[in-house]
Amino acid sequence: MSRFFRALIILLLVASCGGGRYSPPRNLDDACSIIRQRPNYIKAFRATERRWGVPPHVQMAVIYQESKFVGNARTPYRYALGILPMGRQSSAYGYAQALDGTWDEYIRETRSWRARRDDIRDATDFMGWYMTKTVKRNGVSLHDARNQYLAYHEGHTGYARGSYRNKSWLLRVSGEVGQRARTYEKQLARCAS
Numbered sequence: 339m340s341r342f343f344r345a346l347i348i349l350l351l352v353a354s355c356g357g358g359r360y361s362p363p364r365n366l367d368d369a370c371s372i373i374r375q376r377p378n379y380i381k382a383f384r385a386t387e388r389r390w391g392v393p394p395h396v397q398m399a400v401i402y403q404e405s406k407f408v409g410n411a412r413t414p415y416r417y418a419l420g421i422l423p424m425g426r427q428s429s430a431y432g433y434a435q436a437l438d439g440t441w442d443e444y445i446r447e448t449r450s451w452r453a454r455r456d457d458i459r460d461a462t463d464f465m466g467w468y469m470t471k472t473v474k475r476n477g478v479s480l481h482d483a484r485n486q487y488l489a490y491h492e493g494h495t496g497y498a499r500g501s502y503r504n505k506s507w508l509l510r511v512s513g514e515v516g517q518r519a520r521t522y523e524k525q526l527a528r529c530a531s
Contacts, residue, residue, distance in 0.1 A: 360409035360456065366402060369395070369522040370529030376407075382459040390466025395526055396483045397462050399519035400490060403511065404435040409456040411435065433461035440468070465490075472497070484516030 363375040373380040383394035405411035412431055429438035432455025436444070444464050445453060453460035472478045472489040476497055480486070489497035491508060502508050 360411075362407035366407060367521075369398060369525035372398070372407070373526075373529070376458075379407075379458055382462045385459065386462040386466040389463065390470045390480075392466045392469050392480050393523070395519045395523035396469075396481065396486060397465055398522045399483045399515045400465060400487055401433050401461070402518055403487065403515050404430075405433050407433065409433055409458065409461075432456045433458055434465050436461070436464055444468070482516075483519030484512045487512045487515040 363372045363379075365371040380394065383397050386392055386397060387394055401407055409432060411433070430436065431438075434455065436455050441455060441464065444467050445451060448463070448467060450460065450463070453463070455461055455464070468490060469478075469480055469486050472486055472494060473480060475494045476485075476489055478485045478489055478497075485497075488502045488508070491512075492501050496502070502512070
């Protein structure tokens with residue numbers, strides 16, 4: 339076998355091992371399984387809880403809905419005539435699916451100049467910052483995953499206007515986020531003991 343082909347095979351093997359940085363944990367329906375596979379996640383959730391007061395189960399439920407724990411998640415492309423790519427549906431990126439403008443506001447206010455949306459610790463800190471603003475602007479408890487998600491999805495002004503009321507799909511999804519948060523809360527209590 340020539341040196342070229344050996345080098346190519348080695349390169350392909352190395353490249354095939356490298357794609358897991360952003361892959362989600364297995365069994366996303368089990369909070370204990372998630373934190374066993376990714377111990378850095380629970381550290382991030384707890385740091386956000388200490389700093390902002392958002393319980394880990396609420397953070398996990400929103401991340402599940404937004405990105406399914408995929409660190410580099412992006413919104414799908416839009417297509418013209420069904421075939422011509424027109425760019426992404428929004429600038430949402432990362433675990434928390436933070437939009438460019440909101441992320442920039444977070445960076446400025448928290449002075450987290452090195453924060454990255456594809457880093458779990460930064461993403462959960464962003465969520466804590468945003469949800470704390472939701473408490474101040476809209477009076478939504480940090481333990482209320484359903485309404486926190488509605489405000490997260492619609493923005494503070496949209497939530498205050500009640501823009502979600504005419505979106506039956508969003509009301510259904512927010513209900514699922516609330517249920518998932520309750521499930522994660524019970525599971526985390528079990529695996530913590």
